Amino acid sequence: MSHTEKRFKIKTLNNIDAYALSKLTHEFTLNHSDSEVDAIIVRSADMHQMDLPENLKFVGRAGSGVNNIPINELTEKGIVVANAPGANANGVKELVLSALIMSSRNIESALEWTQTLVGESDIGPKVEAGKKQFVGPELAGKKIGVIGLGAIGVLVANMCLGLGMDVYGYDPYLSVQHALGLNPSTKTQYDIDYIMQNCDYITLHIPYNDSTKNYLNAELLAEAKKGQIIINCARGGLVDLNALEDAINNGSIGKYVVDFPDEKTLTMKNTINIPHLGASTPESEANAANMVVNQVMDYLKNGNIHHSVNFPTINFGPIQTVCRITVLHRNIPNMIGQITHVLSQHNLNINRLTNKPRNGWACTMIDLDDDIEANDKVALENIEGVVRVRHLKPSTN
Ligand SMILES: NC(=O)c1ccc[n+]([C@@H]2O[C@H](COP(=O)([O-])OP(=O)(O)OC[C@H]3O[C@@H](n4cnc5c(N)ncnc54)[C@H](O)[C@@H]3O)[C@@H](O)[C@H]2O)c1
Numbered sequence: 156m157s158h159t160e161k162r163f164k165i166k167t168l169n170n171i172d173a174y175a176l177s178k179l180t181h182e183f184t185l186n187h188s189d190s191e192v193d194a195i196i197v198r199s200a201d202m203h204q205m206d207l208p209e210n211l212k213f214v215g216r217a218g219s220g221v222n223n224i225p226i227n228e229l230t231e232k233g234i235v236v237a238n239a240p241g242a243n244a245n246g247v248k249e250l251v252l253s254a255l256i257m258s259s260r261n262i263e264s265a266l267e268w269t270q271t272l273v274g275e276s277d278i279g280p281k282v283e284a285g286k287k288q289f290v291g292p293e294l295a296g297k298k299i300g301v302i303g304l305g306a307i308g309v310l311v312a313n314m315c316l317g318l319g320m321d322v323y324g325y326d327p328y329l330s331v332q333h334a335l336g337l338n339p340s341t342k343t344q345y346d347i348d349y350i351m352q353n354c355d356y357i358t359l360h361i362p363y364n365d366s367t368k369n370y371l372n373a374e375l376l377a378e379a380k381k382g383q384i385i386i387n388c389a390r391g392g393l394v395d396l397n398a399l400e401d402a403i404n405n406g407s408i409g410k411y412v413v414d415f416p417d418e419k420t421l422t423m424k425n426t427i428n429i430p431h432l433g434a435s436t437p438e439s440e441a442n443a444a445n446m447v448v449n450q451v452m453d454y455l456k457n458g459n460i461h462h463s464v465n466f467p468t469i470n471f472g473p474i475q476t477v478c479r480i481t482v483l484h485r486n487i488p489n490m491i492g493q494i495t496h497v498l499s500q501h502n503l504n505i506n507r508l509t510n511k512p513r514n515g516w517a518c519t520m521i522d523l524d525d526d527i528e529a530n531d532k533v534a535l536e537n538i539e540g541v542v543r544v545r546h547l548k549p550s551t552n
């Protein structure tokens with residue numbers, strides 16, 4: 156029984172909603188030393204240079220974007236990474252609404268100008284005389300291109316239709332789930348070039364990764380409708396900032412609103428910098444933390460995997476047999492044969508077994524009516540292509 160896991164240690168790398176953390180049951184403890192932790196819960200902290208704790212089995216991203224996590228390295232070590240899809244989508248959607256209004260109606264410069272009147276008299280007439288500098292167009296009737304129709308993009312597209320806008324959605328990988336949530340008045344038959352050339356606003360809602368780095372590059376920006384406003388509440392690296400600065404300076408791009416300021420955007424003309432507030436609402440923080448707390452408990456206790464970004468979804472519910480074995484492995488031939496061969500050597504009865512693949516990896520989950528020995532676990536670990544074996548017993552409560 157030496158390999159049976161009874162208590163689990165969890166470390167948080169960011170501020171995680173306290174109420175969600177309070178739902179961790181007695182089998183879990185928080186913030187143990189790095190070398191001992193079984194799971195990490197993270198928001199935006201950069202894990203790329205982090206020394207990974209030896210016992211680490213699970214990383215829960217209390218949010219959507221996972222570009223701060225070294226997914227490939229963790230996958231090779233059999234560490235499940237899961238996120239909280241959609242948990243903060245409404246928070247971001249509402250920030251996009253404020254970005255649309257701020258940029259269209261020149262709210263930022265108007266507020267700054269109004270403050271310059273402090274200490275003066277006759278404010279009313281001065282306001283009436285000065286306000287003409289800040290005239291800006293209404294959103295109704297304008298064209299907006301929503302790039303990425305996932306959890307956030309769908310909410311943004313539907314909201315913009317509600318504002319009376321003409322909405323163009325672009326997502327070559329649109330999922331059935333998200334298509335079902337999308338208001339059918341969204342125009343999805345146009346390509347990115349058409350959208351750049353015709354839309355008054357572009358809002359980005361795609362993940363940041365190797366293939367989307369500098370997604371809005373000089374070529375696409377050169378196609379932009381004159382004066383186009385670009386809203387980026389997704390990730391800073393999606394936009395080639397040198398090309399964008401040129402486009403702003405030559406007037407082809409009207410404004411840039413970004414939730415990911417950096418040294419360049421802070422001094423760039425016609426740019427509104429927001430300090431990464433998209434998910435900074437109590438509701439989003441609680442939703443994301445709740446999802447991840449439930450995932451981490453179910454994975455550590457039962458081996459079930461939900462909303463993972465590197466291994467398949469797999470769920471046998473709570474353990475109801477003598478033990479459960481979960482094997483994370485490459486999706487290559489003869490894995491199930493080799494795994495069941497180890498178990499059959501001791502005449503162990505398999506109660507149920509499932510195998511699920513995903514992107515070259517797989518999980519085999521087996522409920523057993525008999526317990527395995529420590530050396531059986533080692534034998535399973537020694538099968539080529541296996542990256543993690545867990546031996547789990549039913550919960551005591
Ligand atoms: N500002 C914030 O605080 C905040 C909060 C949440 C998410 N985000 C960012 O927003 C991104 C989107 O979040 P989400 O929850 O909607 O994710 P999601 O996974 O639900 O949706 C992403 C969508 O982008 C699509 N996509 C991927 N590559 C594309 C491409 N090249 N062209 C067009 N579409 C493409 C996918 O098919 C998917 O539908 C996250 O990855 C994250 O970086 C920012």
Ligand SMILES: O=C(O)CC[C@@H](O)C(=O)O
Binds near residue numbers: 217218220243433
């Ligand atoms: O945790 C946050 O505050 C931001 C999260 C956001 O960038 C995300 O990708 O979900």
